[in-house]
Amino acid sequence: MSAEQPAYATGISLQQARELIIAVASEHTLPPETVALEMALDRVLVTDMFAPFDVPGFANSAMDGFALRGADLPQSGERALRLIGQIFAGGNSAPSVGAGECVRITTGAPLPHGADSVVIKENARVDGGFVWMSAGEKPEANTRPAGEDYRAGELALRAGMRLTAAQLGTLASFGCGTITVKRRIRAVLLTTGDELVPTGVPLGFGQIHDSNRFSLGGLLRTFDVDLVRHEHLRDDPALLRTALQQAARDADIVLSSGGVSAGEADYLPGLLAEIGRIHLWKVRIKPGMPFLFGSIGEALVFSLPGNPVSGIATFLSLVRPALDTMLGINQSARKTWRARLQSAIQKRHSRTEFLRATLTCDENGTLWATPLAKQGSGMLRGVSEADILLIVPEDKHDLAQGSVVEFLPLPGLA
Numbered sequence: 334m335s336a337e338q339p340a341y342a343t344g345i346s347l348q349q350a351r352e353l354i355i356a357v358a359s360e361h362t363l364p365p366e367t368v369a370l371e372m373a374l375d376r377v378l379v380t381d382m383f384a385p386f387d388v389p390g391f392a393n394s395a396m397d398g399f400a401l402r403g404a405d406l407p408q409s410g411e412r413a414l415r416l417i418g419q420i421f422a423g424g425n426s427a428p429s430v431g432a433g434e435c436v437r438i439t440t441g442a443p444l445p446h447g448a449d450s451v452v453i454k455e456n457a458r459v460d461g462g463f464v465w466m467s468a469g470e471k472p473e474a475n476t477r478p479a480g481e482d483y484r485a486g487e488l489a490l491r492a493g494m495r496l497t498a499a500q501l502g503t504l505a506s507f508g509c510g511t512i513t514v515k516r517r518i519r520a521v522l523l524t525t526g527d528e529l530v531p532t533g534v535p536l537g538f539g540q541i542h543d544s545n546r547f548s549l550g551g552l553l554r555t556f557d558v559d560l561v562r563h564e565h566l567r568d569d570p571a572l573l574r575t576a577l578q579q580a581a582r583d584a585d586i587v588l589s590s591g592g593v594s595a596g597e598a599d600y601l602p603g604l605l606a607e608i609g610r611i612h613l614w615k616v617r618i619k620p621g622m623p624f625l626f627g628s629i630g631e632a633l634v635f636s637l638p639g640n641p642v643s644g645i646a647t648f649l650s651l652v653r654p655a656l657d658t659m660l661g662i663n664q665s666a667r668k669t670w671r672a673r674l675q676s677a678i679q680k681r682h683s684r685t686e687f688l689r690a691t692l693t694c695d696e697n698g699t700l701w702a703t704p705l706a707k708q709g710s711g712m713l714r715g716v717s718e719a720d721i722l723l724i725v726p727e728d729k730h731d732l733a734q735g736s737v738v739e740f741l742p743l744p745g746l747a
């Protein structure tokens with residue numbers, strides 16, 4: 334290797350950058366911890382979960398009506414069965430059903446002994462101590478057998494899933510009061526730039542509000558990262574050095590914005606090389622080319638360019654795979670999304686481009702992506718109004734209307 338060659342990857346493709354980031358992040362996986370089920374939404378499951386028993390645990394009625402023996406249903410005309418009692422959901426006993434008998438039942442109540450079928454109340458007529466029903470009812474109808482949902486011992490949820498509301502429901506149906514998940518990733522967010530002013534403070538000459546604090550902070554929260562703190566830092570190398578070192582001690586990841594290009598006040602790459610290690614600087618993407626990735630001690634450092642859209646695009650395309658890897662979320666389980674282009678695209682450069690676009694689904698079930706007019710990397714409007722980031726590959730320069738293109742969904746799409 335010649336002396337001029339940097340000791341880190343540079344100018345690599347999006348795919349190569351992802352692979353490198355995933356390889357480094359896989360050395361930084363999070364330990365497990367046990368939490369109450371009510372705290373487990375969006376947390377990542379550590380072990381496969383099997384049904385401890387049949388769910389439901391007993392055969393029960395799927396409807397409000399009358400439980401009876403299927404053999405007693407009339408083949409033609411009408412028939413009356415003697416009403417011998419009732420059982421409601423939560424009721425603890427019911428008379429057993431013999432030939433020519435029935436029991437009033439509600440949804441979720443256990444099928445009484447002897448009964449195997451339910452006739453819904455709308456199809457039955459009560460007259461004194463008898464219930465009349467007509468031909469056309471089916472044996473075993475309107476009942477739910479034990480284990481219909483999950484059989485005892487059946488694999489229900491896989492390790493590496495980020496728990497959804499429905500999955501919390503599944504775990505609750507197994508009686509889990511606590512669950513073992515990955516510890517949340519702790520992050521310190523640093524926004525850098527002399528021009529930045531907090532919201533609520535009037536803007537002076539040349540100043541802008543620190544919007545990345547909220548857009549990047551919002552993305553961290555979207556992916557359930559624990560934001561230890563945010564700091565705004567001036568473009569001062571001494572301040573930045575101290576803040577980076579402290580952040581690396583306090584968090585699993587340091588996320589910074591600004592100061593990674595080649596401008597006079599872009600100190601991050603030099604500092605990272607000095608106090609830590611650079612793994613990667615500059616990826617063949619647009620926007621977000623100056624993306625910087627490294628580590629300080631045990632912490633991973635992601636330094637995103639300051640342009641608001643660059644920050645969001647690099648977070649979703651390069652930081653998110655690292656977060657997933659640290660949490661043990663299987664990358665190949667991630668869905669690939671595709672849509673057709675509503676309008677043609679031309680690009681001149683040979684980088685992967687993230688285009689802000691809206692998404693619609695037509696009556697044939699085809700997804701259509703419409704690139705927004707405002708595509709500047711400093712323009713929040715484009716990304717605020719978009720549903721997706723279209724990924725135009727490096728080697729594609731002319732994409733006709735109707736071409737199929739991959740995209741990254743922006744949070745909030747679903």
Ligand code: AMP
Nearest residue numbers: 524526543544545546591592638639640
């Ligand atoms: P930089 O990457 O520091 O060269 O910044 C690139 C552009 O992004 C400049 O126009 C900055 O003013 C802007 N910028 C940097 N940080 C932020 C921030 N936190 N919020 C909004 N805009 C920013």
Ligand code: MG
Nearest residue numbers: 526591592639
């Ligand atoms: Mg700056």
